[in-house]
Amino acid sequence: MSHILIAAGGAPNPLLPHSAEIVVGFIAFGLLYFVMLKKVVPMFEKAFKARTEAIQGGIERAEKAQAEAADALVQYKEQLSKAQSESQALREDARVQGAAIVEELRAKAQEEAARITAAAHASIEAERQQAVTSLRNEVGALAVELASKIVGEALDDQARQSRIVDRFLEDLEKSK
């Protein structure tokens, strides 16, 4: 301290405070502190907080959207596989049903064919029988007529007539 005094040749000691400056210093600094505390720092902090929240909110929103998309994907895949298995089941069903229908139709057709064949057989048999009967009658009548002509004997008795015809036909068959 003293060397400054000496070197400066009676200059004031710069280390001694000045009362007016001390007072002004405290007041000025206090005022500035008040302005910073009330006006500046809260606003900056608000901006910082808003910024942090904006960034965090953005990340959270993105994460949520991603999770939603993943969920939707899983859902779609599930639905797709369900639809696929359903269509598979339907196809299998249809195949089985188709086979059953074909089988049924075939059985029906066979039955029908059998029935038609049987009917035809029956009708043929009936016609044959009818033909045999009518032939027998005609042949009988012819034969009787012939015989009566030959024998000259009227065989009008029905029973006898038929007996004779039968005998004649038996003979005819035996002779064949």
Added chain:
Amino acid sequence: MRSMFSFRAEGDEFIPPSSKDFVLPPIFGDNEFTTKPIFLVIFSVIIISIFFIAASRKASIVPSKLQFAGESVYAYVRNDLGKDIIGHEFMRFVPYLFTLFVFILTNNIFGIVPLIQFPTMSRISFAYVLGIITFGVFHYVGIRHHGIFKYIKDILFMPGVPKPVYILLTPIEIATYLIVRPLTISLRLFANMFAGHLLLMIFILGGEHLLQGAIGLKLVSPFAFAFGIAITFFEFLVQCLQAYIFTLLTALYIGGALADEH
């Protein structure tokens, strides 16, 4: 002011700048509240307030250029000097640290601002004021945090030290906490600004004086001015650095007072 003296002292012996040049007379009469340093301090409070209120008034997520400028300074003090050093309770001290930083920085830079050219902190009163406030703040914080007895005990008897060492350590600790810390923090700021301004005056006034001398001296004077300009750049560095150091030390002291082990 010096230049007027110098003109009058043309041809005379060069009077080197001294601590006299830091004692500026009152501008209005003999009211000692009207000196240049006092006006500068008030002016600094006004311009800092205007700047930061304007910068923060419409603070939004996407900052404007002005907001970005103010916010960068604020974020630097808040995070690098507050959060990193004080720890989780830092937010309580951010307004103080921030005020301290911008107040000292602005007043220091006044030293190289054309037409102002006087670093307010080269008046030790202001440095003392800031030192006293820091001193008060960190002791208050320590007492509130630990309780007065534990705080004093921890200062007097640093935990984890062998007992005989206290004979040596206790006086040092007392001196550190009560005298050295507030005094050195103030003196460091004051002395840097004082010496820097003195250095600038020597080169600029010296150059001016040389210009008024003989032809040979006139030729030398540009070198003095050039050196003065170089010193100005250097001073800018010192001015920023001193604002940083003062704030850093304050944060360290507060952090130390809050710490559970000294």
